[in-house]
Amino acid sequence: MVTSPGLDRTTVLREAQSVAGHLARTCFRSGPPLLTGVELEWTVHDADDPTRPVERDRIRAALGSYSPTTLDPTSPARRLRHGGCVTLEPGGQVEISTAPRTEFAALLTATDAEIGQLRHLLAAAGLTLGETGIDPYRPPTPVLATPRYRAMRAVLDRRGRHGRTMMYSTAGLQVCLDAGERTDLADRWAAAHTVGPPLLAAFATAGRHAGGPTGWASARMGAWLGIDPARTRPAWSPRDADQDPVTAWTGYVLAAPLLCLRHDGPDWTPPPGVTFADWIAGALPRPPTTDDLDYHVGTLFPPVRPRGYLELRYLDTQPGPDWAVPVTVLAALFADRETVRAARAVGTPVADRWHVAARAGLTDGPLARAAADLFDLALTALPRLDLPADTDHRMRRAIRRRRAAARRSDT
Numbered sequence: 001m002v003t004s005p006g007l008d009r010t011t012v013l014r015e016a017q018s019v020a021g022h023l024a025r026t027c028f029r030s031g032p033p034l035l036t037g038v039e040l041e042w043t044v045h046d047a048d049d050p051t052r053p054v055e056r057d058r059i060r061a062a063l064g065s066y067s068p069t070t071l072d073p074t075s076p077a078r079r080l081r082h083g084g085c086v087t088l089e090p091g092g093q094v095e096i097s098t099a100p101r102t103e104f105a106a107l108l109t110a111t112d113a114e115i116g117q118l119r120h121l122l123a124a125a126g127l128t129l130g131e132t133g134i135d136p137y138r139p140p141t142p143v144l145a146t147p148r149y150r151a152m153r154a155v156l157d158r159r160g161r162h163g164r165t166m167m168y169s170t171a172g173l174q175v176c177l178d179a180g181e182r183t184d185l186a187d188r189w190a191a192a193h194t195v196g197p198p199l200l201a202a203f204a205t206a207g208r209h210a211g212g213p214t215g216w217a218s219a220r221m222g223a224w225l226g227i228d229p230a231r232t233r234p235a236w237s238p239r240d241a242d243q244d245p246v247t248a249w250t251g252y253v254l255a256a257p258l259l260c261l262r263h264d265g266p267d268w269t270p271p272p273g274v275t276f277a278d279w280i281a282g283a284l285p286r287p288p289t290t291d292d293l294d295y296h297v298g299t300l301f302p303p304v305r306p307r308g309y310l311e312l313r314y315l316d317t318q319p320g321p322d323w324a325v326p327v328t329v330l331a332a333l334f335a336d337r338e339t340v341r342a343a344r345a346v347g348t349p350v351a352d353r354w355h356v357a358a359r360a361g362l363t364d365g366p367l368a369r370a371a372a373d374l375f376d377l378a379l380t381a382l383p384r385l386d387l388p389a390d391t392d393h394r395m396r397r398a399i400r401r402r403r404a405a406a407r408r409s410d411t
Helices: 016-027 056-066 104-123 147-157 162-169 182-194 196-202 219-225 245-255 276-280 290-297 320-333 337-350 354-363 365-385 389-409
Strands: 036-042 044-046 085-088 094-097 127-129 172-178 304-306 309-316
Touching: 016 245, 016 276, 016 290, 036 104, 036 320, 056 085, 056 104, 056 127, 094 104, 104 127, 104 320, 147 162, 162 219, 172 320, 182 196, 182 245, 182 304, 182 309, 182 337, 196 309, 196 320, 196 337, 196 354, 196 365, 196 389, 219 309, 219 354, 245 276, 245 290, 276 290, 320 337, 320 365, 320 389, 337 365, 354 365, 354 389, 365 389
Parallel strands: none
Antiparallel strands: 036 094, 036 172, 044 127, 085 094, 172 309, 304 309
8 A cells, every 4th residue: 555645634624626626636646556455344253152251351451461441442453474454343342453464475484473563462361263254153242432433323323123133233344455556547436436345245254144144145235335325335337437436435425424523522413414514514522633633534434435545444354364365365356557457347236236245145147156256357367466375375266166166056
């Protein structure tokens, strides 16, 4: 990911044009695609009884000096041995955000080491990591409360139960890719979306929740899609394929309602229905600043979110070492502009099938065919990642298994 230059976070915003300019600088930073990062979430369970609730103090004791300050305000929040940081989601899900790397093999090695370090910390406290995209054992239960999370719950509760499920029970795998050169941005932006439904279907792991079947291949994505379309729908679709990414994202950001309104008090719940465009137009006592805009962007949860790089948010948590397989597939698909364009073309016919992918997975024929074709493309592009021979062999074998499963599903 291209690093961000120093930006003025206090500029008052009074018109949509200023919003577009700021988002162009901060959300779509251009440059050669060099870096890859990954963010991994897991539910946390008692090792002897995974149905048992795990209290925040137990997680805090397990993480010790690696605890985030949201969990322990006095914590030094140490980074893991390869530079990754640990955060905690409101249901007690633990997350590692890796340091992005130019060498993909180094990313795999470093992430494996940090997962091992995290597992060791938790095991000493009798805790273990979940292996699916939604808690298969327990109902949604709050563990961590902050002004942000309390406001999120209040706002999302207005639309039903999906918000609490998302906040307290889901765990995802996010892949972070550079937005690329300005001339390649439209293709990379579109491809990041079009490959989403088939890869969501191929790597769905969230079929059971709170002790029973959900009827969804990915109940995690089902919960996200059920929250609020203004906040979680894709920011790209084949219907507006020719729209400039900055223009599309600016419209999305302006139209989304506020989730949090920060101030010194404990209640950050915003007035119902106030969008960022309303705020600029004077709906609240003070005008927003660029810092408020950046925070607002962080409360939007589309399947692909631009944060200077492209944050691909649609994958479920994978069991054990399988986390590396979808990350490798995506890194290979985005390794060069020709493969990006080919992946975009493969995914375009199924690019709107997000709900179908979440519910049906690879039992949907068009999604299964697209997934198999994407795996073929990834295998062809894999040499671009320059993996060590043993890692290359392991990834090829895993991708071929996934391709075979997709082909079987399509028969």
